[in-house]
Amino acid sequence: MNSVSKLAGAVTDSGSKDIPYCRKQKSLGLLCSNFLSLYDHDGIESIGLDDAASKLGVERRRIYDIVNVLESVGILSRKAKNRYTWKGFGAIPKALENLKREGLRDIVPAADASCSEKISDDEEDEMCSDMNSLSQNDRSDSSSLLKRDGRKEKSLGLLTQNFVKLFLCTDMDMISLDDAAKLLLGDGKHTSMTTRTKVRRLYDIANVLSSMKFIEKTHHPETRKPAFRWLGLTGKPDSSIADSLIPSDSKKRIFGTDLTNATTTKRLRMDEDRFKILKAHNQVQVKHENENEDETITAGKSYQFGPFAPANPPKVGDSHDGEGKEAVDWESLASSYRPQYHNQALKDLFSHFVEAWQSWYSEVAGKGPMQLMS
DNA sequence: TCCTCCCGCCACACG
DNA sequence: CGTGTGGCGGGAGGA
Secondary structure (H helix, E strand, O other): OOOOOOOOOOOOOOOOOOOOOOHHHHOHHHHHHHHHHHHOOOOOOEEEHHHHHHHHOOOHHHHHHHHHHHHHOOOEEEEEOOEEEEOOHHHHHHHHHHHHHHHHHOOOOOOOOOOOOOOOOOOOOOOOOOOOOOOOOOOOOOOOOOOOOOOOOOOHHHHHHHHHHHHHHOOOOEEOHHHHHHHHOOOOOOOOHHHHHHHHHHHHHHHHHHHOOOEEEEEOOOOOOEEEEEOOOOOOOOOHHHHHHOOOOOOOHHHHHHHOOOHHHOOOOOOOOHHHHHHHHOOOOOOOOOOOOOOOOOOOOOOOOOOOOOOOOOOOOOOOOOOOOOOOOOOHHHHHOOOOOOOOOOOHHHHHHHHHHHHHHHHHHHHOOOOOOO
16 A cells, blocks of 8 residues: 555656656666565565556566566566566575576577577577576476477576676676677677667666666776676675585685686686687686775675585586587686675665665575575 | 667567 | 567667
8 A cells, every 4th residue: 555656757647847857767777676675575475567567657568677687687586477476685696506507507508609600690599498407396397487488588588697697607797788799699790780789688687787786887997988897796794695505615715816816827718709809808807907896895894705606517628518519617717706895875775675685694594504406 | 979778669479 | 369578679868
């Protein structure tokens, strides 16, 4: 009964006299924030799209956008038509870990096309699914949710996951949407329209992820070009949960390596030259470029979350694929996470999240050892 | 001007 | 055929 609020309203008004328009008020990011604060309360377990749309005062179409990306990160899960299940922030760590595992397993989808002719506009479809393997329970499948599609998941959802994987499975921590787009789909040789479209989507995704503080917009120190860098679950309440999630013990170890300068240690090599282009544009290797990311580590306790440890088997020579691909040196990829700082200048919104995090944290921590999936 | 990216048309999936 | 989903890209707001 308590209509939270109709922020960014002025949509269906008739005689709008003030508030001309203001595009900012209708951004996906803001909408996402509202959406989150609207449903992130204990008790919520189901979300109706219509309900959300009307409560947030936006058209349905926009809700789909939000929901799709949120689902990609594990916060939501489609239950049925018009119905989503609220998983909460607690589901994020696990979801991210799965994403990382997937990402490592089949480095950047799209098999090996892009070599030359393969101009298929929509390759990336192999890995499909998102919580396929190792999703809790689901023993006797038969669940109507698991659709045997693969074609359907065309964009947003998958794009979001792949975008995130880029951060989790690669050592580059600053990615421009343009590079991400090129990377996420075939080569980057034909600046066709496909890329432009992808970039548009990435803007949407980035806005949503930004509003959740998963990523942050910055600029390349030199290029001055706007790019995004991963924040992940950094600075969150505590990282203890990580321990219960990480079976392996090697997680702190590699950690220190990233800031230092494991530079030429053994940069990962993509079989493609896809990453080449990135390397060209911006340094992709292990971040050795730390001009000012270690200084501002205020916060009495900058938790270096290590949610995604290389729990997977040490694939030095080859991943367990069966395609006869080249080997990949996944050594320094663990550098996905690095100490992060967060000043207190964070908005009110953030405080809301902190609360949420602590909430789920205590829940998870108290519930006991979250059995590691595997 | 170039970068962002909102809006909503309309194709596709279901039932 | 109606309804729910959600690609896709035009083109307008913003810096």
